Amino acid sequence: MRDIDSSLARIRNAWMAGRSALEHCPVAWRDGTSGDGGECALIALTGHATAVLFRPAPPAPIAPRPLLPALAFPTVPEGARPRLRRLLARKNGASLERSLIDLVTARGFAMHPADWMPSPRDDWAPDLYAPWLDWVRAESKAAPASDLTLENYDQWSWAERRVELAALRQRDPAAARAIIAAKAATEAAERRVKLIEILENNLSADDAEFLATLAKDRSERVQALASAYLARLGRHSDSDALAKELAEMLEVGKVGLVTRRTQLVIKPLKNATQNTRRRELFKLVSFSNLAQALGLSEQQLLESAPAGVEDGIAEFVQMIGATGSDEARRLLLDRMVHDTDFPFAHARWLGPRLTPTERRAVLSPVLVRDPNLFETTVVLMGSTLGEAPISALEKSPGYAALESSIASVLEADDKTRTTIEPMLESTLNRVALLADARAAAELISRVTSRGLSPADPRLELLHLNAALTQETKP
Secondary structure: OHHHHHHHHHHHHHHHOOOOOHHHOOHHHHHHHOOOOHHHHHHHHHHHHHHHHOOOOOOOOOOOOOOOOOOOOOEOOHHHHHHHHHHHHOOOOOOOHHHHHHHHHHOOOEOOOOOOOOOOOOOOOOHHHHHHHHHHOOOOOOOOOOOOOOOOHHHOOHHHHHHHHHHHHHHOHHHHHHHHHHHHHHOOHHHHHHHHHHHHOOOOHHHHHHHHHHHHOOOHHHHHHHHHHHHHOOOOOOOHHHHHHHHOOOEEEEEOOOOOEEEEEEOOOOOHHHHHHHHHHHHHOOHHHHHHHOOOOHHHHOOOOOEEOHHHHHHHHHHHHHHOOHHHHHHHHHHHHHOOOOOHHHHHHHHHHOOHHHHHHHHHHHHHHOOOOOHHHHHHHOOOOOOEOHHHHOOOHHHHHHHHHHHHHHHOOHHHHHHHHHHHHHHHHHHHHHEOHHHHHHHHHHHHHOOOOOOOHHHHHHHHHHHOOHHHOO
16 A cells, blocks of 8 residues: 555656656556556546545544434425525525525525525524524534523523523513623623623613623623613713714704604714714714703604704614614604605614514505615515515505506616616515515516516516415425
């Protein structure tokens, strides 16, 4: 074996130098490498020997992996899987991966592992896929028979632990906080952030003492998250001077002829330097600190939707999204929905704060107010997809724009069509994510009656939506 190994090394060196290697041929191979085709025969023998006799040894012992865990939901109906694979494989436009996974999960199905598997960093995946996340990370553990407690915390895998903690936070916020407070410091910074994020559900004044201890956490992300949560609870930070500086860049007026309401006006500033400074202050100051600096309560400051320069409005909404209390966030969204002059696209900054119940409650009024081809609605709905009835969709500006786009594409020449078609495809994809199964089937019927082919690839997501019903499962 050593003779063959040394011969192969000399053969490779000769070829790398551009010379014939026949003189280095092992004795046992010489009969087979004689004649005109000797070099080619030597190549074949060398390749075979390298592949068969010298297979590389693994760097560590090979350990058998457990089978892929079964999930709680049935897999996507077999007939719908080819459409799903085609949608996942699309490279044009924005990726549909996350939205597709959310839509499939919302309908009570799980992805087939041959179609999609989460990567180790896909913490955004729905809780349904926690067993798969543990499997791809090689962190699978047999979950204890009892519920998650401080004593059996380490017996749970990371993904399953997060799911159990989130469920416990819903049932018993104090118990979940006690576990997080005791165990967060033992986790890496990235996972520590994920644990602190669980406290956002049922956030209350009882959490303030623990959150205050995170002010000196070794992770800046944990510090920022804890600071934002404390601000939502009305705990004032040491940024009073900054709040006063920001207040001087704003105005407070009154609107309404009969009922006079307070309105925050974000006034134009003189130069770019002042605009940049105000943008920084909106990120540094909490909403409660700003209200105090203006001498108003949070409720007074949100008696009407803010007005003024659009960039400033966006920054103010982001401030509420990050540091406003739940009541402030609900008030602002209500004002934005009912104020037809408000640039509604900025409402998307409140989307991550909405609960599934709140999303369902505002779906219809948001559709009526959304002028951006369903884009803002999709953002606000988050993972609560596939629930809009046709009666709500057809009242939206996006639906009228969709019908207009179809007519424009069918009537346009080739040059104009290339600029219109991407917008039509994006609109169809968004409405397909929002519609319930009956609405999706009805939309397919309506758009095909206007001239689109039922086999048009742009209708792929609508067809998938219509097929994702429990009646079609095998």
